[in-house]
Amino acid sequence: MSDIKSIDKWIAERTGLGEKLNQSNMEQYQTEKLRQIIGYAQERSPFYRKLYENIDISSLNSIDDIGGLPLIGAEDITRQGNQMVCLDQSQIKRIVTLTSSGSTSAPKRVFFSQDDLELTVDFFANGMATMTGEDERLMICMPCDKPDGIGDLLARGLERIGAKPYRYGAIFDYDDAAAVMQQLAPDCLVGIPGQMLRLASLAPQMRPAVVLLSADFIPDAISMRLADIWHCEVYAHYGMTESGLGGGVECGAHSGYHLRHGDLLFEIIDPVTGKQKPDGQRGEVVFTTLNRQAMPLIRYRIGDISRIIANPCPCGSGLKRLGKIEGRYTNIIGLGEGKTISINQLDEILYLHPEVMDYTASLTSDKGEWTLLVEALLVEGALLTDIERYLKDNLDMQIKLNCGGGFTTNGTIKRQLKLNISEGKI
Numbered sequence: 001m002s003d004i005k006s007i008d009k010w011i012a013e014r015t016g017l018g019e020k021l022n023q024s025n026m027e028q029y030q031t032e033k034l035r036q037i038i039g040y041a042q043e044r045s046p047f048y049r050k051l052y053e054n055i056d057i058s059s060l061n062s063i064d065d066i067g068g069l070p071l072i073g074a075e076d077i078t079r080q081g082n083q084m085v086c087l088d089q090s091q092i093k094r095i096v097t098l099t100s101s102g103s104t105s106a107p108k109r110v111f112f113s114q115d116d117l118e119l120t121v122d123f124f125a126n127g128m129a130t131m132t133g134e135d136e137r138l139m140i141c142m143p144c145d146k147p148d149g150i151g152d153l154l155a156r157g158l159e160r161i162g163a164k165p166y167r168y169g170a171i172f173d174y175d176d177a178a179a180v181m182q183q184l185a186p187d188c189l190v191g192i193p194g195q196m197l198r199l200a201s202l203a204p205q206m207r208p209a210v211v212l213l214s215a216d217f218i219p220d221a222i223s224m225r226l227a228d229i230w231h232c233e234v235y236a237h238y239g240m241t242e243s244g245l246g247g248g249v250e251c252g253a254h255s256g257y258h259l260r261h262g263d264l265l266f267e268i269i270d271p272v273t274g275k276q277k278p279d280g281q282r283g284e285v286v287f288t289t290l291n292r293q294a295m296p297l298i299r300y301r302i303g304d305i306s307r308i309i310a311n312p313c314p315c316g317s318g319l320k321r322l323g324k325i326e327g328r329y330t331n332i333i334g335l336g337e338g339k340t341i342s343i344n345q346l347d348e349i350l351y352l353h354p355e356v357m358d359y360t361a362s363l364t365s366d367k368g369e370w371t372l373l374v375e376a377l378l379v380e381g382a383l384l385t386d387i388e389r390y391l392k393d394n395l396d397m398q399i400k401l402n403c404g405g406g407f408t409t410n411g412t413i414k415r416q417l418k419l420n421i422s423e424g425k426i
């Protein structure tokens with residue numbers, strides 16, 4: 001059952017490449033799709049018409065030529081999102097409004113048609129088939145409250161393969177979630193990394209076979225602790241609203257994300273120059289939606305840090321994969337003298353400690369002197385002084401640690417390290 005080839009098989013069918021599916025033919029397919037989506041967007045969207053007015057699309061003959069096309073980013077959706085839409089209002093099935101945490105910028109609105117959503121359900125069905133199957137019980141701890149939202153689309157994909165999803169939603173009350181888990185005894189859980197760890201700390205006796213984590217950043221520390229507490233196999237999924245929620249999923253080899261190649265084209269660029277980076281090199285993730293009808297995103301910079309893996313996967317797939325997401329460029333905070341810190345780096349340190357269930361952190365600068373303030377939720381009986389010593393051993397900076405209620409999320413806001421810069425005393 002745990003065979004990633006089902007994703008390649010699905011891609012082979014969807015792209016019509018069949019037995020001829022390999023990286024080279026996939027790139028040819030993607031180049032053709034790219035030409036089509038640019039033509040479609042130019043014809044229907046004022047934004048893309050203007051963006052490509054001086055560009056000769058007929059010169060796009062191979063996937064390498066994509067590097068000459070303009071990049072777009074979140075600010076384009078914020079400012080000109082409506083100009084990117086390619087369908088009439090009546091053909092729009094769902095609009096997702098995204099607000100960034102701690103940001104005063106206007107929200108982004110991302111538009112989807114019925115067919116766009118169907119592609120995601122189809123990916124979820126085939127992606128999940130690699131780790132679960134008929135009659136298996138799943139507890140979905142992702143937002144489930146909105147029709148056509150992530151939890152709903154995932155549940156629909158699961159029902160399609162005969163699995164039995166339970167739409168629990170993002171966790172707000174951990175005792176309640178633990179009680180439901182006890183009653184349901186799910187074979188598989190799908191959730192947000194920090195929330196799954198906290199749930200595992202409260203219900204360590206449970207034995208789900210599989211946990212699928214999905215979020216912008218999945219700390220290795222959490223995957224390891226979940227595997228340790230629940231004796232389960234932990235998989236990672238990568239996707240965001242802009243990619244149509246689904247993007248890529250790990251196989252049992254845990255060697256990068258197997259991508260939705262037929263629908264999405266991923267690239268890695270240098271975040272400063274915007275130039276494409278060769279396979280294997282770290283840089284900023286950029287993707288293009290090859291089939292999106294309502295609002296195509298062409299060369300969209302997502303801000304995440306990763307690399308393309310070109311070597312064949314141990315599972316047998318020869319298609320390129322996306323490496324581990326190593327954080328976001330905007331999350332890296334310079335501390336002077338070449339030192340940096342990020343929420344992702346803290347996650348790997350704090351979540352690795354077996355007595356930390358959850359935490360929030362902020363950075364304060366007082367006349368150039370940085371202090372990291374951590375509020376941690378600890379397991380019963382844990383000593384604050386032990387955790388403090390552990391943090392000081394692992395981080396070369398001033399640290400203040402308090403016990404706190406931990407982090408809560410509705411599952412849609414990306415976590416950040418809060419920054420308070422003042423000239424006054426802390």
Ligand SMILES: [Zn+2]
Nearest residue numbers: 004251313315
């Ligand atoms: Zn694989």
